[in-house]
Amino acid sequence: MDDDSDIARLMALMARIPGLGPRSARRAVLHLIKKRSQLMVPLGNTMQAVAQSARECLNCGNFTTGDLCTICTDVARQNGQICVVEDIDDLWAMERTGAFKGRYHVLGGTLSPIDAVGPDELRIPRLIDRVTTENVQEVILALGATIDGQTTAHYIADHLSAVTVTTLAQGVPVGGELDYLDEGTIGAALKARRTL
Amino acid sequence: MDDDSDIARLMALMARIPGLGPRSARRAVLHLIKKRSQLMVPLGNTMQAVAQSARECLNCGNFTTGDLCTICTDVARQNGQICVVEDIDDLWAMERTGAFKGRYHVLGGTLSPIDAVGPDELRIPRLIDRVTTENVQEVILALGATIDGQTTAHYIADHLSAVTVTTLAQGVPVGGELDYLDEGTIGAALKARRTL
Numbered sequence: 232m233d234d235d236s237d238i239a240r241l242m243a244l245m246a247r248i249p250g251l252g253p254r255s256a257r258r259a260v261l262h263l264i265k266k267r268s269q270l271m272v273p274l275g276n277t278m279q280a281v282a283q284s285a286r287e288c289l290n291c292g293n294f295t296t297g298d299l300c301t302i303c304t305d306v307a308r309q310n311g312q313i314c315v316v317e318d319i320d321d322l323w324a325m326e327r328t329g330a331f332k333g334r335y336h337v338l339g340g341t342l343s344p345i346d347a348v349g350p351d352e353l354r355i356p357r358l359i360d361r362v363t364t365e366n367v368q369e370v371i372l373a374l375g376a377t378i379d380g381q382t383t384a385h386y387i388a389d390h391l392s393a394v395t396v397t398t399l400a401q402g403v404p405v406g407g408e409l410d411y412l413d414e415g416t417i418g419a420a421l422k423a424r425r426t427l
Numbered sequence: 428m429d430d431d432s433d434i435a436r437l438m439a440l441m442a443r444i445p446g447l448g449p450r451s452a453r454r455a456v457l458h459l460i461k462k463r464s465q466l467m468v469p470l471g472n473t474m475q476a477v478a479q480s481a482r483e484c485l486n487c488g489n490f491t492t493g494d495l496c497t498i499c500t501d502v503a504r505q506n507g508q509i510c511v512v513e514d515i516d517d518l519w520a521m522e523r524t525g526a527f528k529g530r531y532h533v534l535g536g537t538l539s540p541i542d543a544v545g546p547d548e549l550r551i552p553r554l555i556d557r558v559t560t561e562n563v564q565e566v567i568l569a570l571g572a573t574i575d576g577q578t579t580a581h582y583i584a585d586h587l588s589a590v591t592v593t594t595l596a597q598g599v600p601v602g603g604e605l606d607y608l609d610e611g612t613i614g615a616a617l618k619a620r621r622t623l
Contacts, residue, residue: 237477238490244470248460250451259444261516263474264490266480271478274440278459278471282434285460286453294434294460320457 240262267346290361292337293322302335309333311368315358316386317341317375325373333371336361341379342386355387362394372398434460486557488533488550489518498522505529507564511554511583513537513571521569529567532557537575538582551583558590568594594607 238260246256261283263271287293288300295301302308312333316322322335338353350356362370370391374380402420403409409417438487442452459467483489484496491497498504508529518531524550534549546552556592558566566587570576584592599605605613 237473237480237492239475241470241477244466244473247466248447249454250455251446255446258516259446260477261514262445264477267481270440270443270472274437274479275471275474277433277437277440278467278474281437281456281460282463282467283469285431285463293486296433305519318457320453324470 287337291335292321292339292357293335310365313358313361313365313367313369313372314373316373317380317383321373321375331371334365338374338383341374341377341383343379347417350386353383355390358387359390362391367394369395369397372396374398376401382422428462432589483533487531487533488515488553489533505526506561508567509554509557509561509563509565510567510569512569513576513579517569517571527567530561532568537569537570537573537579539575546582551586554583555586558587565591565593568592570594572597 241263241355242253242256242260245251245259246253248256251259263274271343282297285294286296288295288303290303290331291300293302309332312331313336314325315330315338316325317338317340319337322337325331325335336354336358338355338358340348340353342348342353358370361367368389372384372387374384377423384398389410400423401416402423403412403416436486437459438449438452438456441447441455444452446500447455464543467617479604481490482492484491484499485494487496489496489498492561493513505528509532510521510527510529511532511534512521513536518533521527526528532550532554534551534554536549538543538544538546538549538598554566557563568580568583569570569578580594596619597612598609598619599612
């Protein structure tokens with residue numbers, strides 16, 4: 232191991248990035264040093280720029296460099312629908328489908344009594360606020376099919392009686408083979424079966 | 428996907444780090460933004476510091492922040508042995524064993540006529556130079572057991588007739604089961620068998 236403290240420090244920091252361990256962090260640092268001008272310098276600069284400018288959108292919780300994010304300020308998007316997601320990576324996943332043209336609301340997690348995460352720790356009051364002020368007709372709950380996700384979904388549905396609250400369909404994933412699916416998924420798909 | 432150009436640019440740059448693809452780069456960026464002050468700011472700073480200061484040791488080719496690396500300037504290390512490695516990650520791998528107390532020489536690759544890599548593209552002339560000036564008794568070739576690695580090893584051995592040239596032993600890896608080893612390795616281990 233090189234004793235040069237900056238390189239050692241860089242390896243230690245890189246190893247804390249999810250998806251990289253100590254070994255792959257070493258490989259990454261070696262690659263970065265070799266590609267100093269093409270990769271390391273712009274990466275370092277961009278990281279500092281993002282660290283300085285990135286903040287949460289005051290309206291929906293998405294990342295932005297201003298007060299409001301590009302989705303909240305986009306006049307081409309429809310107003311009447313809000314898609315509620317747990318975290319920003321879920322928002323990105325929804326956006327990649329290109330199937331949703333409304334607005335988003337990022338909760339910042341799920342309700343979890345064990346971890347002392349209540350409605351006020353999430354962006355739930357702000358959501359209830361938005362539903363009344365933004366002339367919303369439908370709230371789509373795109374939360375994980377986990378216990379915490381479903382608890383959160385039911386809590387939100389209970390507090391939004393004035394609008395239609397929908398949730399993502401459960402069933403067989405595209406390309407999925409029955410043999411590899413768990414019983415819960417097959418059961419849900421059977422219950423929600425539709426006429427061909 | 429977020430349209431904020433800095434965040435998108437950061438994702439694109441992160442995806443070029445070996446070990447990260449587009450998906451894990453997105454996850455990494457999300458994590459970095461969330462851990463802005465604890466991880467992203469120091470990482471950006473350290474990257475810039477290393478990008479500015481890191482260079483190759485004039486003597487052996489290891490990374491350093493000065494003219495000579497910490498191994499070349501370490502008076503506690505023995506002088507008579509030089510361990511020749513292909514690249515700096517191999518040097519790090521050797522150092523992690525703690526089994527070698529001599530000096531290193533990093534070639535920067537292997538001879539490869541197809542890629543037009545000849546002796547002058549590597550640090551081979553400098554190695555021959557060091558062997559004569561540094562009072563070296565043994566050159567240990569710790570090159571990969573690949574065709575290019577072995578070609579390079581034979582080339583170096585041919586040009587260093589004045590000193591003992593050794594190479595790493597080939598055989599069964601520690602913890603290895605014969606059933607999972609290739610024929611070449613088992614054959615090499617059988618040839619190099621020793622009395623118990």
